[in-house]
Amino acid sequence: MTSPDPLRPAPAPAAGPAAHVVIEELAAGYEGTRVLDVPELTIRRGEFLSILGPSGCGKTTLLNALAGFVRPSRGRISVDGADVTDVPPHRRGLGLVFQNYALFPHLTVAGNVAYGLKVRRVERAERRERVAEALRLVGLEGYADRRPRQLSGGQQQRVAVARALATRPAVLLLDEPLSNLDAKLRREMRVELRELQQRLGITMVFVTHDQEEALSLSDRIAVLNGGRVEQLDTPERVYRAPASRFVAEFVGAANILDGVADGGGVLRIGDTVLRTGLPGPERGRPAVLALRPERVRLHTAAAEPASADAGSGGAASGVLGYRAFVGDAWHSEVHLAGGATLSARTHAEPPPLGSEVTARWSAEDVIDLTTAPAEEAR
Amino acid sequence: MADAPAAERAATGRAAAAPSRPRRLGRRILGGAGRVAAALPAALVLLFLAAPMAVLAISSLNATASLAFPPSSLSLRWYAEVLGSQEWAVSLRLSGLLVLLVVATTAALGTLAAYAVARGDFPGRRAVAGFALSPLMVPEIIIALSLLYYFQGLGLVNTIAGLWLAHSVVALPFVVRTVMVSAQNLDPTLERAAASLGAGRLRVFWTVTLPLLRPGILAGAVFAAVTSLGEVAVTALVSGANTTTVPVRIFSAVQFELDPSVAAISTLLMLASVLVMVVVDRFTHLSEAL
Incomplete structure (x- = not known):
């Protein structure tokens, strides 16, 4: 970079x-x-x-x-x-590598890799060398004489890559x-x-x-x-x-907040009202915002942070309606008052189902898509 | 199988933990009987199919000139007679030559036609397919009669060229049919892969398409060979005194001198067919292509 x-x-x-x-x-x-x-x-x-x-x-x-x-x-x-x-x-x-590998079933691995070289009339000795080199590149040196159907999917894919690379x-x-x-x-x-x-x-x-x-x-x-x-x-x-x-x-999951600005950084989505954290467009203007679930933090009413922090950024209150452990994180859904739903992906275990929670996020994590072209304008 | 005890419990209304010993034994006997009952029809069908050929082969070993089955005594004299006969030798050579010509012609034409029909994209594709397969739909005697009229005008009656063309017409649809199956199963991305590696269309066809169509071509070639070797209806009309193929000679021999020599020559042809099938199947997986 x-x-x-x-x-x-x-x-x-x-x-x-x-x-x-x-x-x-x-x-x-x-x-x-x-x-x-x-x-x-x-x-x-x-x-x-x-x-x-x-x-x-x-x-x-x-x-x-x-x-x-x-x-x-x-x-x-x-x-x-x-x-x-x-x-x-x-x-x-x-060079071309296909989804189904498209290896020639009637040729050996070496025959597949050599195909493009034969077409180019590369001398036999050089051909053999370049086939070996291509197979070495993908870690299949010992498989030259196998048939494609004798290989696993991953090996077949490697042969397909070697075949495409052999002609450089x-x-x-x-x-x-x-x-x-x-x-x-x-x-x-x-x-x-x-x-x-x-x-x-x-x-x-x-x-x-x-x-x-x-x-x-x-x-x-x-x-x-x-x-x-x-x-x-x-x-x-x-x-x-x-x-x-x-x-x-x-690309990645996103909470799309598609509503109407209510002034002072407040967005109205149907009956749901939330604070976006952005100064926001002026009152009455439509606004589309996106928020990555992993940028959303969840707080229970009891563990509400100090008011200084609470003042900055965006926030919305609701009830935890879904939570699931997905291996490297927790996935939860907050049903906001008024009907909208917000997804969150947190490292900390979310509070139990049905808890009153406040979802918070930083202003810089809000993606403003208001001026972006609409998804399906056609 | 796993459902059987459950079904039984439901039927008897009794919640038996496991079937008792006599019942298990009974089921085994029933299962064995079921297997026999299933195998018996299959065996009968096989017998029905194979018995005529077995009768023929055994009859060819008859020591006397009668066609009675089973033969009273065995000998190879009819084989000696057939193999020593000048007439049979001429017919065998003619039939052999025709098989080679017909197989080569129909394999080449049939492969190209089938590939074009299966993979090509041109108007009238289906019409061409129907046309190539039409000799299968028309009764053979009608083909024979049409060819007779046609060949009469061209002077092809009683010539080897005429028989070659006639047999090719009858055998072609078999090749088209089998190669079409292979061509439809051919993954088009294989040809694209070859093109991406620098191969032109002709080279792709020769190095990728043709090798992958081989099972279909071989199956079609075997069908064509058997068709040419056994063809009577068309051959009888367009052949003449100088061009009597083996099956036509068998046909006329049966009408005049019914002795076991026809059984002997038929058995020889049958053995030759079986031999070819076995050899071809060893080198390719013919039975999968049929």
């Missing part, structure tokens, strides 16, 4: 020589319905960029457009400054490569993948619907919704300063 402040906006994209893959005015669709509309997206050299979004958001279409399997209806894609929009997939020289592509595209693995393996592969990417300095474009994966792996995340990029920024900024209500809700 060169920036000491993670909240500082990322430098403007398309910054000269760092640009590796450039997408301009790209649109793609099937039978008239537009599934992708990306005016501008620049992927930097050596960057790990995640394309994050729910299913049907167009992320796979975007990846397939990059790989050449989807012909865009409009726009341009260039790699290293060369326009590849009309170049067929096999001439693009990009400048860009590696990964289509939800971890989603078929179980949770533990997925976390391990995440670390491996990131280490590999940093060791090789390769540009990786990683498509996922898993926000945790995107947050932990990426240099930058492009959050896609309805075929549009809602935000393109560092994981920290995507999490702490979401550009839209959609991003706030999709």
Whole structure:
């Protein structure tokens, strides 16, 4: 991280020589319905960029457009400054890793890894060396003669990565490569993948619907919704300063406080009234605020902090309606007077169910989305 | 199985902790009887299917010229007669040549057609599929008659080329059918993976698609071979004195001189088929593709 402040906006994209893959005015669709509309997206050299979004958001279409399997209806894609929009997939020289691994079942592990090298007419001796090197990279040296179906899911995924890397592509595209693995393996592969990417300095474009994966792996995340990029920024900024209500809700959990300002930092959501902690918009103006559950503190009436503290920040009172231990924290829900509900994620055990509690938060933890584009304006 | 005691308890209205010994024994006998009752029909069906062929094979060993079953004494004289006969030798060579030609033709055409129909995206795809499979839907004698009229005009009656074409028409749908099944099970991302590694379309087809279609192609080839080897209706009409295949010769032999030599040659063909099936199945998993 060169920036000491993670909240500082990322430098403007398309910054000269760092640009590796450039997408301009790209649109793609099937039978008239537009599934992708990306005016501008620049992927930097050596960057790990995640394309994050729910299913049907167009992320796979975007990846397939990059790989050449989807012909865009409009726009341009260039790699290293060369326009590849009309170049067929096999001439693009990009590596591709698929969700279902797509290993050739009729070839051995070594045969799979060697496939791209054979196509490129690499000499037998060099080929063998590069296959061994690629397998070493993913820790599968001893598996060269196995068949793909004799391997576990994680091993198959490693072979798929080795196969894609053996041809030394400048860009590696990964289509939800971890989603078929179980949770533990997925976390391990995440670390491996990131280490590999940093060791090789390769540009990786990683498509996922898993926000945790995107947050932990990426240099930058492009959050896609309805075929549009809602935000393109560092994981920290995507999490702490979401550009839209959609991003706030999709990346991490969020309490969305959508109401009308009542003046003096008071927000009215239906019949619920709470103090936001912000000076707030003027009375009568609609306001949309987001609050991360882990930023919410819970206090019982008895253990109310000193009034000096109580005066700053936001607060809302209610009854504890739900509590559950989720391993590294407690998850609870506070039913506020007037009907709204507030989620909290606390390290301390929350008070028993039915207790009168006050939820408090600091002013700087409130994310103001009032001016952000609405989620579904279309 | 676990529900059985519970059901029993419900039926008798008695909450027995465990079934008593005689009842357990009784159930075992009943279970055994049930298994026999289930296996018996299967065995009968198998017998029904295999018995004619067994009768034929045994009859071919008859020492006398009668077709009586069971034979009164055994000998291999009919095998010697068939293998020594000039006529049978010509027919065997012709049938062998036809099998090779027909298998090669239908495997190539059928694979391409099936792949195009299963994976292609062009208008009239279903029409092409129906057309390729149509010889299966039309009674064979009608195909035979059409080919006779058609070949008459082209001068192909009583030629090897005519038989090659005729057998290919009859055998093609089997290949199309089996390869279509393989092609539908083929994961398209495998071809995309190959393309992403730099392989052009032809190379992808040759190095990924074709090897993965192999079980279907082999199954279709076996069907085509058996079809060509056993075809009578079409062959009888378009063949002539110079082009008598083995089955047609068997057919006419049965009409005129009913001696066990036809049983001998049929048994030889059957053994050849079984041998081919076993060999092919060893190298691929043919039975899975059928």
